Amino acid sequence: MKQLVSVVIPIFNEAQSLPELTAQLDQVFMGLPNVESEIIYINDGSTDNSRQVLREIKKHNSKIKIINLRRNIGKATALNLGFKKAAGSVIVTMDGDLQDGPENLPVMLAKLSEGFDLVVGWKKRRFDPWGKTIPSKAFNFFVSKVARVSLHDVNSGFKVMRQEAIKELHLYGELHRFIPILIAKRGYSVTEIEVLHHPRKYGRSKYGWDRLIKGFFDFLTVMFLDTYGQKPLHFFGIIGGLSILIGLIFSIYLSILHFQGESIGQRPLLIFAVLLILAGLQLLSTGLVAEMLISKTRDDKLPIDDED
Known part of the structure; x- marks a missing residue:
């Protein structure tokens, strides 16, 4: 029985690349007799004649x-739509600008068959302007070290993955950059393989510094959810508890001054102490409510591989 591979490609104003990209993909899959393919294009509001x-x-x-x-x-939400429509047991993501070479797919699929759940295409030699490559390398280095995922190109858009590894993800913002981290944190195996990268043939890059900034904040979201997503009371409880403790210390200090005959009613520290205690109680309450909400779905997100 042939394996169905779904190629999910979000595009924005890539009309010139589409016929050539489709022809290249068809040619590659013709050379894979045990593979059937489907190509899913998500036209993300293009203003050219891509439609x-x-x-x-x-x-x-x-x-x-x-x-x-x-x-x-946005690319993340567009990918979500593509994943939902994909029928294949293996999903490929790539850009539609011809820089991700389809000729790399046989090697990436072979790597996946070794038992990995996600194979990332590492564009070791990139044909991009320095204004894109240098920030990208710095960002990748920072993310891989902090997230403890050993990849050279974490945010590479060229990936091959098993359908079960991606189906639980809900992408938004710039979270598509962190698919390897999100998948690895769920217990799936992630690796990378060096792939050929091509110069942009048509149009111009959509990359901008604003994406780097947004990506940084989305990375903070990923790390926060990984650390506290299943135990929110730990986060809110620690901050809330510290707030209450400091507020109580100030209150005890003011009480001592009061019993010594000093007036404390007009002291700003009194208001500050009360606010700290109230804020701490509110944070604790928020943590408890979050725990109640998480408890309803916690068992559904356990990384169970199989059951006999």
């Missing part, structure tokens, strides 16, 4: 699936 080009391609290729969005919603 028309995709429609023409689909007329001559039954393997093509298309999702057209009325407006640009």
Whole structure:
């Protein structure tokens, strides 16, 4: 029985690349006799003629699936839509600008068959301007060290993964950059393999410094959810407890002054102490409510591999 591979490609204004990319993918999969393929294009609100080009391609290729969005919603959410539509047991993600070479797929699929759940394409030699490569390398180094995931190119868009490893993820913002981390934290095996990278042939890069900044804050979200996502009271409880403790210390100090005959009613420290105690109680309450909400889904998120 042939294995079905779903190639999920979000695009934004890549009309010129689409016919060539589709032809390259078809040629690669023709050389894989034990593999069937489908190509899912998510047209993320393109303002060029990508919609028309995709429609023409689909007329001559039954393997093509298309999702057209009325407006640009971002790569992470577009990938989510593609994952939901994908029918394959293996999912490939790649960019639609021809820089991710489809000729790398046989090697990546072979690596996946060794027992890994996710194979990341490491673009060791990149054909991008220095304004993109240098920040990307610095970001990758920082993320891999902090998250303790040994990858050179964490945010590479070129990936091959098993469907079960991705189905639990809900991507938004810039979280698509951290798919390897999100998957690894769930107990799945992640590796990387060096792939060929090509210069951009058409159009221009959509990369900007704002994406790097947004990516940093989304990385903080990933680390916070990994550390406290299943135990929110630990986070809110520690901060709330410290707030109450400091407030009580100030209150005891003011009480001593009061019994010594000093007036404390007009002291700003009194108001500050009361606010600290109230804030601490509120944080503790928030943690308890979060624990109640998490408890309803905690068992559903356990990393169970199989059961006999």
